[in-house]
Amino acid sequence: MTNPTAAMLVIGDEILTGRTRDANMHFLAGELTKHGIRLSEVRIVPDIHDRIVAALNALRADYDTVFTSGGIGPTHDDITADAVAAAFGVGIDVRADARAILQDYCDRMGRELNESRLRMARIPDGATLIDNPVSAAPGFTIGNVHVMAGVPSIFQAMVAGVLPTLTGGDPLLSQNLTVLRAEGDIADSLRTLAATFPDLSMGSYPFVRDGAYGTNVVIRGTDGARIDAAMADLAALFPEAVA
Amino acid sequence: MTNPTAAMLVIGDEILTGRTRDANMHFLAGELTKHGIRLSEVRIVPDIHDRIVAALNALRADYDTVFTSGGIGPTHDDITADAVAAAFGVGIDVRADARAILQDYCDRMGRELNESRLRMARIPDGATLIDNPVSAAPGFTIGNVHVMAGVPSIFQAMVAGVLPTLTGGDPLLSQNLTVLRAEGDIADSLRTLAATFPDLSMGSYPFVRDGAYGTNVVIRGTDGARIDAAMADLAALFPEAVA
Numbered sequence: 225m226t227n228p229t230a231a232m233l234v235i236g237d238e239i240l241t242g243r244t245r246d247a248n249m250h251f252l253a254g255e256l257t258k259h260g261i262r263l264s265e266v267r268i269v270p271d272i273h274d275r276i277v278a279a280l281n282a283l284r285a286d287y288d289t290v291f292t293s294g295g296i297g298p299t300h301d302d303i304t305a306d307a308v309a310a311a312f313g314v315g316i317d318v319r320a321d322a323r324a325i326l327q328d329y330c331d332r333m334g335r336e337l338n339e340s341r342l343r344m345a346r347i348p349d350g351a352t353l354i355d356n357p358v359s360a361a362p363g364f365t366i367g368n369v370h371v372m373a374g375v376p377s378i379f380q381a382m383v384a385g386v387l388p389t390l391t392g393g394d395p396l397l398s399q400n401l402t403v404l405r406a407e408g409d410i411a412d413s414l415r416t417l418a419a420t421f422p423d424l425s426m427g428s429y430p431f432v433r434d435g436a437y438g439t440n441v442v443i444r445g446t447d448g449a450r451i452d453a454a455m456a457d458l459a460a461l462f463p464e465a466v467a
Numbered sequence: 468m469t470n471p472t473a474a475m476l477v478i479g480d481e482i483l484t485g486r487t488r489d490a491n492m493h494f495l496a497g498e499l500t501k502h503g504i505r506l507s508e509v510r511i512v513p514d515i516h517d518r519i520v521a522a523l524n525a526l527r528a529d530y531d532t533v534f535t536s537g538g539i540g541p542t543h544d545d546i547t548a549d550a551v552a553a554a555f556g557v558g559i560d561v562r563a564d565a566r567a568i569l570q571d572y573c574d575r576m577g578r579e580l581n582e583s584r585l586r587m588a589r590i591p592d593g594a595t596l597i598d599n600p601v602s603a604a605p606g607f608t609i610g611n612v613h614v615m616a617g618v619p620s621i622f623q624a625m626v627a628g629v630l631p632t633l634t635g636g637d638p639l640l641s642q643n644l645t646v647l648r649a650e651g652d653i654a655d656s657l658r659t660l661a662a663t664f665p666d667l668s669m670g671s672y673p674f675v676r677d678g679a680y681g682t683n684v685v686i687r688g689t690d691g692a693r694i695d696a697a698m699a700d701l702a703a704l705f706p707e708a709v710a
Contacts, residue, residue: 238685240496240509241497241500241641241687243641246493249482253482253484255485256485263483265483265510266483275508297671297673298654299650300654300657301671335649338655406578408541408583409581411540411584412582412583414543425544427481427514429486442481444484
């Protein structure tokens with residue numbers, strides 16, 4: 225279990241009020257797992273400066289990498305860049321390269337690079353830019369923190385740009401067996417199996433389908449051969465299972 | 468802004484690995500908002516005892532109420548009840564009333580109340596049970612913490628049972644105006660408007676639809692008349708807007 229660890233900080237009142245259902249966390253979780261990075265914690269906080277600063281400082285101390293989502297647009301409630309600068313104790317100002325990117329985009333789109341849009345060129349000192357192929361306004365990386373947009377299409381494009389720059393670990397593999405029995409009926413056997421494979425993690429997720437009870441058993445780890453062995457034992461325990 | 472505050476703790480490897488997209492957070496956020504309770508933070512942690520204990524103790528100290536989701540089933544990876552007992556420093560054991568509920572359900576379903584299922588009757592000392600009208604196995608309330616199942620249908624039923632027992636605040640109201648202009652074009656006006664209504668919160672959420680740029684502006688608060696006034700000013704700023 226020596227895979228690098230990551231955390232995610234989702235910033236935005238719209239998630240916490242129930243207006244918007246976050247989509248970025250689920251996307252990032254899948255991408256990190258494929259890349260061998262273990263998403264170890266997620267926090268969601270409102271658009272409040274001190275809360276962003278405190279959460280970011282806690283997460284960046286505890287995990288190898290932190291991804292943030294939200295709050296880097298042009299409006300008054302977009303306060304993430306300033307909060308990140310405060311968390312790192314560095315200055316923040318409009319930066320020439322970020323401004324040039326926005327100017328070029330505005331020129332192409334026939335828009336004015338007004339004061340609000342210029343806010344999106346405010347970058348904490350010492351950060352490097354993250355490319356935004358969707359709408360130009362860049363994200364940025366400072367220390368072990370990657371600051372990205374909340375709009376899902378932009379978030380996803382930024383993740384695609386950042387991931388290849390990170391050191392991954394052995395891919396986190398998993399296999400699933402669907403057992404057409406109630407979770408409580410298979411739990412005893414599953415516990416015994418889990419104890420004989422302490423290097424793997426086994427999860428069980430009950431469901432009801434057409435009135436019938438079933439359980440998805442997921443075995444996770446980094447050693448494919450070990451997972452194969454555990455899956456074979458699991459299948460032998462429940463020969464009626466549907467893979 | 469004197470509404471009661473709440474936090475949510477989502478427990479489960481399946482969320483952090485990307486296997487499952489959490490649905491409970493979005494549901495709870497909407498229900499709390501209607502009830503006048505401000506969801507102020509969400510954390511998602513894996514099925515690791517110490518991580519659950521630490522997160523729960525942090526959240527229950529900081530917020531009026533905490534809701535947890537996940538990890539109270541019959542299998543070896545269901546460790547939430549024990550972690551909650553540890554966080555509160557109390558004992559935990561099979562309790563007669565919870566056992567009776569499970570026995571009755573098993574009798575009706577023709578199932579055996581085996582050792583694994585009996586784990587679901589383990590309740591921390593001093594807790595009260597939360598009814599589970601879906602599959603019997605109860606949740607529980609201890610102190611300001613409500614411990615609920617992760618299966619969405621059960622989670623939702625438990626929230627419906629718990630919410631009426633909580634002191635709500637003034638309902639958190641919101642109105643939305645869809646402005647068919649790019650966020651950067653309206654941000655200056657919006658900032659000025661927000662400054663004249665410091666008692667309200669204004670969020671702006673950009674979108675692209677059929678190649679056209681637009682922004683949803685959401686105004687939130689507890690005073691409906693103030694929101695009406697701000698919405699009237701907003702509509703006057705952008706007469707082409709679609710409500």
